[in-house]
Amino acid sequence: MVKINDFAVESWMDAxxxxxxxxxxxxxxxxxxxxQLRDLSENKDGQVFDTAKILDYGAIRGSEQLRNNLARLYSAKVASPLSPDSILTTAGAIQxxxxxxxxxxxxGDHVICHYPTYQSLYEVPKQLGAEVDLWKAKPENEWIPTIDDLKALIKPTTKLIVINNPNNPTGAVLKxxxxxxxxxxASETNITVFADEVYRPLFHSISPIDKDFPPSLLSMGYKNVVVTGSMSKAYSLAGIRVGWIASRSPxxxxxxAQARHYTTISVSHFDEQVAAYALHPSTIHSLLARNIQLAKTNLALLERFVLKNEDECEWVKPVAxxxxxxxxxxxxxxxxxxxxCKKLLEKTGVLFVPGSQSFGDEWKGYVRIGFVNQTDVVQKGLDEATKFVRKNLDDVDLAT
Structure with missing residues (x-):
């Protein structure tokens, strides 16, 4: 029987x-x-669902329209366009x-995983029997791990390097x-690089004109790359459960795709139609503009919160x-x-995520805050959290 450790952050959210x-x-x-999605689109009379469509399994690897729209996104500003055949759709990025x-x-395989990060990125390879080492980022280095540390982790059996860019929970980017x-x-020994890019392209504090702006790993010219993405994070559509896998390596x-057959015959027709509509050129620019502006507005609120409570908290400001x-x-x-986090929730109704439980024991005192919810929710929640810090912090246990 496979040993499955508690998926701490998802258990916390579930509870x-x-x-x-x-x-x-x-x-x-x-x-x-x-x-609301239709209101953002230039094609407000366009059909989101084809109600006449027969509800069979549909396209096994993903609808043509959705994969074409994704391929267009990955092909922008690159010399070699990505084929839709290089993309598989999935039930969310977690799948x-x-x-x-x-x-x-x-x-027998060795995996190196960027850390801290979403637990499944290193926990699932462990469950599959791989040896996993963590490529650790530190706050004193702006949450950017060093290439020398990565070199030191490489072994003859290293099969996969896993990165999360932009990063959850820190909001840092690998440039x-x-x-x-x-x-x-990786190319020296043909190691595959796997990039979880679910927070692309939500870059709120770095400009695309920056010479070190991070492109998708798919556009870096190395064939042995796999990236994953999702409609949930930057595209505001978690409820349709659409993600994808893309690679330039057939x-x-x-x-x-062969492994996928054991888990998913196809993704829901309805879900893929909504995703295709959202990613169509008539919709995606307004959708992303809305979300990047929301992130900038709310990040300013969060920065003020940190300044108000600077004697009790510290951070590295997120970039994306x-x-x-x-x-x-x-x-x-x-x-x-x-x-x-428990006392904050009990006293105020504000939900944060405890870092030491959800991202690793060493992150004592850390909490993850998601700040791109509705602005009024973020503002009121941070105001309540400030009251809690000022009135109730003395009642909170210290880390051991």
Whole structure:
């Protein structure tokens, strides 16, 4: 029997997210209804659903319209366009990530994973029998891991390097120059690089004109790359459960497609139609503009919160994505983040995620805050959290 460790962050969300008043644990941009999505589109009379469509299994690897729209996104500003045949759709990015590990690693393989990050990215390879080492980022280096540390982790059995860019929970990005160093290192021994890019393209604090702006790993010229994405985070449509896997390697795509047959025949017709509508050129620009502006507005609120409470908390300001990793302390000693989050929820209805439970024991005092919810929710939640810090922080246990 496979040993399955608790998926801590999802267990926390399962237990609390439907019972809180102010959800600042949510990592999706504020979700949209179908009517709101249509309002954002230039084609307001366009059909989101084809109600006459026969509800069979449909296209096994993903609808033609959806894969064409995704291929167009990955082909922008690159010399070699991506074929729609290089994309598989999945039931959310969590399945995309699982399938990638399931298809590519097993006992005897060695995996290196960027850290801290979403637990499944390193936990699933462990469950599959692989040896896993963590490529650790540190706050004193702006949450950017070093290439020398990565080199030191490489073994003859290294099969996969896993990165999460932009990063959950820190909001940091691995910039183009570091991505190139990763590719150069991996290509020396033909290691596959797997990038969870679910928070692309939500870049709120770095400009595309920056010479070190991070492209998708698919556009870096190395064939042995797999990336995953999702409609949930940057595109505000978690409820349709659409994700994808993309690679310029036909061999990698075929290997993952064979594994996919054991888990998914096809993704829902309805879900894929909504995703295709959202990613169509008539909709996607307004949708992303809405979410990037929401992220900028709410990040300013979060920055003010940190300044108000600078004696009790510290952070590295996030660059992209929807999350920030903030450390709370009392007289210089980190609080017990689980106790902090539970008492905060009980007293105020504000939900944060405890970092030491959800992202690793060493992150004492850290909490993850999702700040791209509706602005009024974020503002009220942060106001309540400030009151809690000022009135109740002395009642919170310190980390041991």
């Amino acid at each position: 609390h997210e439907t019972k809180c008043k102010y959800n600042l644990a949510e990592t999706c941009c504020a979700s949209l209804s179908i009517d 995309a990530n699982y399938l990638t590990a399931y298809a590519l690693v097993g006992p 183009k120059s570091l991505l190139q160093q990763i590719i150069d290192l 061999e990698l795509i075929e290997t993952i 994505g929807t999350t920030a990793f903030i450390k709370f302390h009392r007289e210089g000693k980190p609080v017990d983040s689980v106790n902090f």
